[in-house]
Amino acid sequence: MKEESLRLFLTLKEGSNLQGSLWEDEPLAIKVRPKTLEEFIGQEHILSDGTPLREAILNDKLYSAILYGPPGSGKTSLAEIIKHYTKKPFKHLSAANQGVGDLKPVIEEASELFKRTGNPTILFVDEIHRFNKSQQDTLLQSVESGSVILIGATTENPSFEINPALLSRCRVFVFKPFSKENIIEIIKRAIKTEEIGFDSESIEMIAQLSGGDARMALNMVQEALVWAKNRKIDSISSSQIESILQRSIPRYRKHADEHYDFISALHKSMRGSDPDAAVYYLAKMLEAGEDPLYIARRIVRFASEDIGLADPKALSIAVDAYQASHFIGMPECTTALAEAVIYCAVAPKSNAVYVAYIKAAREARDNPFEEVPLKIRNAPTALMKEMGYSKDYVYPHDVEGAFIVENYMPERLKGRVFYNPTDRGLESRIKEKLQNLWKGFKRWEEKN
Template sequence: MSDLFDTPARPQPEAPRPLADRLRPKTLAEVIGQTHVLGPEAPLGAMLAAGSLSSLILWGPPGVGKTTIARLLADQTNLAFVQISAIFTGVPDLRKVFEQAKIRRANGQGTLLFVDEIHRFNKAQQDGFLPHMEDGTILLVGATTENPSFELNAALLSRAQVVVLERLSLADLERLAQRAEQELHRALPLKAEAREALLDMADGDGRALLNLIEQVAAYKGAPLTRDQLSQRLMRRATKYDKSGEEHYNLISALHKSVRGSDPDAALYWFARMLEGGEDPRFLARRLTRMAVEDIGLADPQAQAVCIDSWETYERLGSPEGELALANAVVYLALAPKSNGVYVAYKAARAAARDTGSLPPPLHIRNAPTKLMKDIGYGAGYAYDHDAEDGFSGQDYFPEGMKRPVFYTPPERGFERELKKRVEYFAKLRGKRQGG
């Protein structure tokens, strides 16, 4: 018989590990970035120093260390680390996790349960964590890229502290690149401007940077220029969710830049939304709203500029039509600003609610029938065109209602002229009613 089965198997070479795995920090002190939560006086640092780690929700963009931090927290607190993903885990799987955690607890060891993409669990699944958090079976650390206040139950949030992690800065990414070069035992074959471009391509994502570095490190030849690097690598897709928080953050940035009369910032956020795939029609609608809300009658042309640019986009389509919208962005940013009518409108709505169903005074009621005329509808109405200066000065508010002032035009743009008119008619009204 062959001695094939008696021959010891040759050890197989270990499969190469990705650079991101080889550079995974061994201690919290090695984590790059996030000093605002990991420092001695920061939330996690203070918790660890006091020996009182609580359940956490780690909220931040991809590639900033959420999984690594959770694993290191378990190591530092001597808790068993269990990792699951909300994408692949169902209710039966959760039951097994909780049962195993109870067994560990009975044997004197706690469990840190790390739940990646925790926002993917529905309400019932999220509620399933609560009793096990309350009795100490698990210490929950959830990770999410979405705003917890929108995606997680209030009951779960009340039992966990939300820790906000930030995208890595260019300085953080440079430190990570230097650490990668030490691991690779050679400098990256990049010229200075190409190295800057590489860091920009990562867009604050450390894992993305290490993946890009692996591709660059495989290149053999003279150092790459910026253009050569761009030909070999694809820029990381911009983080933008047209229905998520990033959508609202960017439209808020655009709106506030326009309100702040900064055309450069406004164009930047406008371009960021377009690059992220935003529907230009949504932007056209929001620009029109800005014209109505923040410019108003200070520049009556602003609204027309927005409507015209919107119509031009519809006629030209993309990509030429976006330039018409860009014209509107710059026009709105540089236009005089006023929310005078907006404030007046809200005050008028509030007064309308407060005064209930007070009827109009008799003299301005419609009188289409003889009966209505007989009981006084329309009696005493002064036809303004027949009055001196085309202004009668009559009171048009309900009887018994003290005349309010809703609209007070500011001294900006065209509303300077409107302010003169408001004051002129107020003066005439005083004369007419006084007489």
């Protein structure tokens, strides 16, 4: 039964129709797709009353746009709604399985129509980021001429995946993961006409597991309906949902207090040099569906704030983990994040860089009009030299050891220390070097 359940789930996840006795209808996510703006749930920040995108759709005055957001956030559904409202020709291509051979006839037809009638064609390209540079260039001239109004949907950042020339001719609308409340509303609407009932806790569990992905939530609902219909059961409980989906409900909610509790636990475990606790909290968040890039950003911050120059390599490893997470996504990025977390946990700790910036920032805010000493100002013109810019400045590379004791601070701050290295890791050597170089000039007795 477990293999059969997995096969069903994968088939539904791909959005295809499972033939046979288990389920003969079209996927639920397609069956209940909204047809009007009134039926569309969520994305209020771009589709509420009076917003430019909503007005453009209602008035059939749409412009080229990129719909950017995570899977299951309603991008394709909105395109179908646009098709419902517009009187213009509407074409739909998927960059995942169609190429220039499919694109060119559409563009040529749109160009001919535009020449005859002046009417543009709306072209919806799903997963537009899968088109390479030359394929995207094919769209550019048609968008520029006005014969095509391009609506591109992508899960990838348009800044990196869409040609700049094409992107500059499009408005970008950012779709967010659906809120838990949005998903619950979508589920309730989907099961409204079903004979099989779901209790409120089971609906909440599915919403929680979906991670804001409406398609995933509806696929899970459909899997539960199949399970119940095969057993002639007329209601589904929360305990049955856990059994049907073959996974436990994580004790972690991305958008509630646990979100902050677990990231705090990860930080404190790394700060406390406990790699086991740190990798546990990392796994807890990732397995519950947390965004790996969010975690990666927090690790980067930790490496500079809590390790700093005690081990500068920690920041490089953290940034590498972020890049790896961006390139390959889940679940392949889990080990890159684990490597960064464990490295940060076992690295020597210092918050001296963090404290140095806090002190310097406070000084900058408290005295915003402090001027740069004339000696270290740039002097690109004769007038500036006459005014004393760069006068008496000594180029360190011209002296032995490439160092000379000099005051680079405003006079009021002469000898002031913001950065106090610790005795841990590389900073112990940095501390010794600085104290030898600036002995008698800087007040190293100042404490953090």
